[in-house]
Amino acid sequence: MSKSNKHIIKRATALVFAAAGVIAMTGCGATSAGSSTSGGTAVQKLGKAEGEVSILAWPGYVEDGSDDPDVDWVSEFEQDTGCQVTSKTYGTSDEAYNLIKTSDKYDVIAASGDLTLRLINSGLVQPVNTDLIPNYKDVYSFLKNRDFNTVDGKSYGVPHGYGANLLMYNKSDFSKEPTSWDVVFNQSKASQFSGKVTAYDSPIYIADAAIYLMAHKPELKIKNPYALDEDQLQAAVDLLKEQNKNVGEYWSDSLKLAQAFQSGDTVVGTGWQVVYNQLDSSKFGITTPSEGVTGWSDTWMISSKTKHTTCAYKWLDYIDSPKANAQATEYFGEAPANKNACQYASDGKFCDVYHAGDEEFEKKIWYWNTPIKQCIDGRTDVKCTDYTEWTKAWQEIKG
Amino acid sequence: MKQRAKKPVSSFLYNHPTLHRWALLVLPVGWMALVYIVALIALLITALWSVNEYTGAVEMTWTFDNLIQAFTDSLYLTVTERTLFIAVLATVIDIILAFPIAFYMARMASPRARKLLVILVSTPLWAGYLVKAYAWRSVLSGSGVLDMILRPFGGHSPGYGLFAVILVEVYLWLPYVITPIYTAFEQVPESLLEASSDLGARSGVTIRKVLLPMIVPGVVAGSIFSFSLSLGDYIVAGIVGGKTQVLGNIIYTDVGVANNSPMAAACALIPIIIIGVYLMLVSRTGALKRL
Numbered sequence: 285m286s287k288s289n290k291h292i293i294k295r296a297t298a299l300v301f302a303a304a305g306v307i308a309m310t311g312c313g314a315t316s317a318g319s320s321t322s323g324g325t326a327v328q329k330l331g332k333a334e335g336e337v338s339i340l341a342w343p344g345y346v347e348d349g350s351d352d353p354d355v356d357w358v359s360e361f362e363q364d365t366g367c368q369v370t371s372k373t374y375g376t377s378d379e380a381y382n383l384i385k386t387s388d389k390y391d392v393i394a395a396s397g398d399l400t401l402r403l404i405n406s407g408l409v410q411p412v413n414t415d416l417i418p419n420y421k422d423v424y425s426f427l428k429n430r431d432f433n434t435v436d437g438k439s440y441g442v443p444h445g446y447g448a449n450l451l452m453y454n455k456s457d458f459s460k461e462p463t464s465w466d467v468v469f470n471q472s473k474a475s476q477f478s479g480k481v482t483a484y485d486s487p488i489y490i491a492d493a494a495i496y497l498m499a500h501k502p503e504l505k506i507k508n509p510y511a512l513d514e515d516q517l518q519a520a521v522d523l524l525k526e527q528n529k530n531v532g533e534y535w536s537d538s539l540k541l542a543q544a545f546q547s548g549d550t551v552v553g554t555g556w557q558v559v560y561n562q563l564d565s566s567k568f569g570i571t572t573p574s575e576g577v578t579g580w581s582d583t584w585m586i587s588s589k590t591k592h593t594t595c596a597y598k599w600l601d602y603i604d605s606p607k608a609n610a611q612a613t614e615y616f617g618e619a620p621a622n623k624n625a626c627q628y629a630s631d632g633k634f635c636d637v638y639h640a641g642d643e644e645f646e647k648k649i650w651y652w653n654t655p656i657k658q659c660i661d662g663r664t665d666v667k668c669t670d671y672t673e674w675t676k677a678w679q680e681i682k683g
Numbered sequence: 684m685k686q687r688a689k690k691p692v693s694s695f696l697y698n699h700p701t702l703h704r705w706a707l708l709v710l711p712v713g714w715m716a717l718v719y720i721v722a723l724i725a726l727l728i729t730a731l732w733s734v735n736e737y738t739g740a741v742e743m744t745w746t747f748d749n750l751i752q753a754f755t756d757s758l759y760l761t762v763t764e765r766t767l768f769i770a771v772l773a774t775v776i777d778i779i780l781a782f783p784i785a786f787y788m789a790r791m792a793s794p795r796a797r798k799l800l801v802i803l804v805s806t807p808l809w810a811g812y813l814v815k816a817y818a819w820r821s822v823l824s825g826s827g828v829l830d831m832i833l834r835p836f837g838g839h840s841p842g843y844g845l846f847a848v849i850l851v852e853v854y855l856w857l858p859y860v861i862t863p864i865y866t867a868f869e870q871v872p873e874s875l876l877e878a879s880s881d882l883g884a885r886s887g888v889t890i891r892k893v894l895l896p897m898i899v900p901g902v903v904a905g906s907i908f909s910f911s912l913s914l915g916d917y918i919v920a921g922i923v924g925g926k927t928q929v930l931g932n933i934i935y936t937d938v939g940v941a942n943n944s945p946m947a948a949a950c951a952l953i954p955i956i957i958i959g960v961y962l963m964l965v966s967r968t969g970a971l972k973r974l
Contacts, residue, residue, distance in 0.1 A: 679928070
């Protein structure tokens with residue numbers, strides 16, 4: 285008995301000790317890695333395929349049939365190019381950041397908007413010559429040259445797919461579809477659902493509050509929800525603290541969200557299309573409020589330490605090809621980046637459901653970006669709040 | 684003589700008993716030192732570092748900022764208070780529940796019933812921690828079993844929150860509290876109790892003066908388990924806690940989300956200090972010696 289006890293105690297403290305280990309490693313890495321800001325130039329010509337490529341990506345992005353024999357878009361790539369793929373998945377952007385920093389094993393990385401700028405600023409990824417990627421021309425133009433994948437006019441990767449954090453609701457509590465986030469942010473409206481409101485459990489959710497404030501408190505002059513100075517952050521925090529009174533629980537696990545909606549413990553809040561698809565559409569609804577929404581657009585990037593440049597480029601081209609892009613994004617549950625991908629989807633309605641290429645919908649998305657000290661909305665007279673401050677603020681909101 | 688020649692190492696060690704003892708001890712002692720002491724020191728040192736605000740890299744510049752923040756900032760104080768409240772309450776309730784069960788098992792039940800009870804108490808330990816926590820999530824849901832049972836009586840499920848966290852902690856660690864108390868009850872020899880009554884003590888006095896002092900070490904052992912386990916737990920809070928935040932959640936977001944390991948290390952020192960103080964208080968009572 286004491287044995288199993290010790291095991292649990294060890295597990296609880298393991299987190300802490302693991303943390304200490306990671307720090308020791310990153311500490312050493314920091315001194316050895318020459319961090320030049322957005323350095324390097326893109327390659328001009330590709331050589332022969334090196335025969336292998338190692339990929340670091342979100343779960344569900346690189347499937348070779350080992351999880352499910354029917355889900356496989358890697359084998360075809362291996363046959364076509366002769367590049368053998370090894371892949372590793374990660375759980376959070378920070379885990380990915382530490383893995384790339386401490387190892388030169390990864391050639392290609394799939395990075396979300398809260399990671400890309402950090403990788404570029406630390407010189408861990410190289411500029412990408414999009415002329416060497418034939419399928420890039422078919423990528424939706426609205427995903428190209430954005431502030432999370434392009435710095436100083438240099439492109440640092442190719443888009444994979446995109447999605448949005450929408451407003452999900454229980455139809456029995458809403459006679460008609462809500463059109464504004466006020467049902468979760470405005471105290472007089474949200475208090476009707478007190479204890480049954482949900483929100484995404486991450487500091488990045490502060491941007492959702494900022495989007496609401498952009499529309500309802502123009503005097504704060506928020507231009508970009510990821511560029512908040514101290515006063516603007518404080519306003520968002522105040523709004524979220526107010527909202528906290530009505531929140532039943534915050535979610536980060538999408539299964540937990542689906543279950544909470546089904547059991548009736550949650551009736552309104554942030555949701556993903558892929559979660560909504562599991563629910564009965566006669567009982568639940570999902571919508572894009574007028575203020576706009578936050579969302580993600582993931583980018584395939586190439587490590588600056590890679591020795592397999594040709595295979596890396598080939599992977600970037602392959603994953604943006606209509607068929608592979610359709611397979612990968614449909615499996616994950618997000619809109620594809622290639623505009624020709626829709627015809628390869630196994631579900632004919634796939635692109636409509638995820639609003640692929642719908643420009644009206646796309647214009648409403650503020651893609652996740654890393655909040656940094658230097659305001660990304662172009663302001664130079666003030667300092668913005670960075671992600672560390674957002675995290676502290678988020679902990680305070682939850683109390 | 685032939686055999687000695689065949690095993691030079693063992694014969695050498697046989698002739699050097701001091702070296703022999705050292706060779707035996709170096710592995711376990713080295714392991715303990717590496718896993719517990721070095722890691723603890725690494726933690727303390729890390730808490731004194733800072734994070735570069737541009738690159739997010741840990742920098743080895745010495746600062747007390749993290750520690751000062753962890754021990755004075757109202758956020759950390761509130762969360763520490765809440766975590767401590769959960770751990771203390773869960774422990775007290777566990778002891779109150781475990782006492783009669785352990786007493787019945789050890790002193791009243793027939794040998795067959797006792798065996799059955801021991802099995803029943805330890806059965807939940809076979810199920811995975813997450814399975815049990817998620818089971819409680821559906822039990823406590825607004826449309827769950829508990830709500831169905833309470834509804835005819837005008838009650839309703841407490842839902843997710845602080846109460847749910849305490850309830851699940853009590854459930855999870857109860858077997859760890861029952862077992863040592865049961866063992867303590869079982870070890871009290873019948874003859875002592877008979878002697879007490881032979882000498883004229885009534886049953887109340889026997890329980891107070893003879894039985895209870897012998898049970899205390901078992902209670903202390905059980906309380907160490909439930910207290911430290913619920914103090915360090917953060918997954919239950921994530922599953923049934925609604926929006927409840929405990930120290931573990933704060934540490935987790937500092938490492939996993941904010942990439943601020945120095946702050947996480949500073950926060951991790953809080954439960955270590957609490958447990959340290961608790962163990963010190965317990966050892967003052969002398970109960971640890973009689974475990």
